[in-house]
Amino acid sequence: MKLALFTDTYPPQVNGVAKTLKRLVHHLEKRNIPHIVFAPDSNQEELYADNIHRFISMSFFLYPECRIALPNLLKIKKQLHHFKPDLLHIATPFNLGLSGLTYGKKQQIPMVASYHTHFDHYLHYYHLEWFSNLLWRYMEWFHQPFSKIYVPSTETKEHLEKRNFANLALWRRGVDSELFHPLRSSSGFRDRYQLKRNYLFLFVGRLAPEKSLDVLQKIITQMPDELNREVDWLIVGEGPLRGALEQDMPSNVTFTGYLQGEELAQAYAASHLFVFPSTTETFGNVALEALSSGTPAVVANKGGVTEIVTHKKTGMIAEANNHDDFIQHILTLVNKPSLLKEMGLNTRQYALSQSWDTIFDNLLASYEEVIARKVLQTKYQKAL
Known part of the structure; x- marks a missing residue:
């Protein structure tokens, strides 16, 4: 051939x-x-x-x-x-x-x-x-x-x-399950970006309108205050909305620009949740990379990403464009550490089959x- x-x-x-x-x-x-x-x-x-x-x-x-x-x-x-x-x-x-x-x-x-x-x-x-x-x-x-x-x-x-x-x-x-691995997690990565709070939530993707960043912004800004004080958000990616988002986001949100290879793998593995409200995905490679890293995902119920995440097993599937529903699912996982840990094991097992x-x-x-x-x-x- x-x-x-x-x-x-x-x-x-x-x-x-x-x-x-x-x-x-x-x-x-x-x-x-x-x-x-x-x-x-x-x-x-x-x-x-x-x-x-x-x-x-x-x-x-x-x-x-x-x-x-x-x-x-x-x-x-x-x-x-x-x-x-x-x-x-x-x-x-x-x-x-x-x-x-x-x-x-x-x-x-x-x-x-x-x-x-x-x-x-x-x-x-x-x-x-x-x-x-x-x-x-x-x-x-x-x-x-x-x-x-x-x-x-x-x-x-x-x-x-x-x-x-x-x-x-x-x-x-x-997915490259050797690169995207739970063992990539390190305190050095969090120190590099001064991420000191108890929880780290992650978004990876192009910073453009079709990624439902308006929904992501509402999730971040309307999270209950008692949780927001405990959470750092990491936004990985570039795109036309980055400047506006950086101006409007609160102080617990860090923008890294593009990350690749080892550094991207560290970002996934260091995070407790991957939050991805995009509704336009034909597949959703980034969600699979998160799962391979042992990080459960909260995603929208629209697009190919729903074929990666299994509700209540490897993450949560929220109603598309409904920031309140995303927040409720995030709260459920944060309030049940044993469920979050169990999901982390399930995500890795699933990724190894891909x-x-x-x-x-x-x-x-x-x-x-x-x-x-x-x-x-x-x-x-x-x-x-």
Whole structure:
């Protein structure tokens, strides 16, 4: 198998899609599968590699961490002709994805896609609901030619089925349970950020409207005073709302910006609860990372994250956009330390069952099935 991957988001960009695709590339390397990647440019030269081809890009207004590349079509065509891929995996529906789609159609190469982001959900937060019908018409057209469209959750699958998408297949996400581990907790991390109170509550994500940060702010500011005096909040991430949030949040809230690797793992492990009110997640990688770190999560009852957290076992599921319900669930856990501890054990046990190797190997098997089906179809057509 020889795979060509097209994506408009890739490290050093920091988001769940970019991280997942980077892990996929590492797995391809581990399994000795030849591959090339077409991705947006990077100002970090050390991230360039012979099989990663980058193009000038600009940020996408709905999601600045996702880039709109300006691909050189002749260069892409030349590189693909030389590489001779057996399969194209198109991860984003923007310019690079369109380039791959156009080439795959002309050359009749098997193609699969992956759907990562509910851009239609984002429109509400940017007052662009009028754009919804046009967006869906484009998305439906774009995804028609693919042999399989991989989605990260049953919720996402059902969302697309309502739009008459066909050939949908689950491709769930895993977690690095060695990196995100309860033993990463250390007093040194809390000292670094001067987190002295008895409890540490954590949010990790892009600081943007679609993450329901207005709900998070109400949770923090309307918590009962007797509990708030005992709680430090840690907000990990960057985004357009950071400046306004820093001005409006109380003194027990600390903003770290982006954290990665060991430092991010320490943040999860040092926390007592992960609080995540976002309703737009197709999966929710950050929630799974929290669970792997032994940290129960309180999440909204909308989106793919509900397939990660089990209510009253690995966390609590609150009514979406209802800050009072989040607060009540948080109070329940704080007032029952034995339940919180039991949940911490359950979260780790669940995360250990979510192996990246198993998930990626299942994806590779699905790739091979698509390729084999195309070979059989070609032989049949020739026989006719």
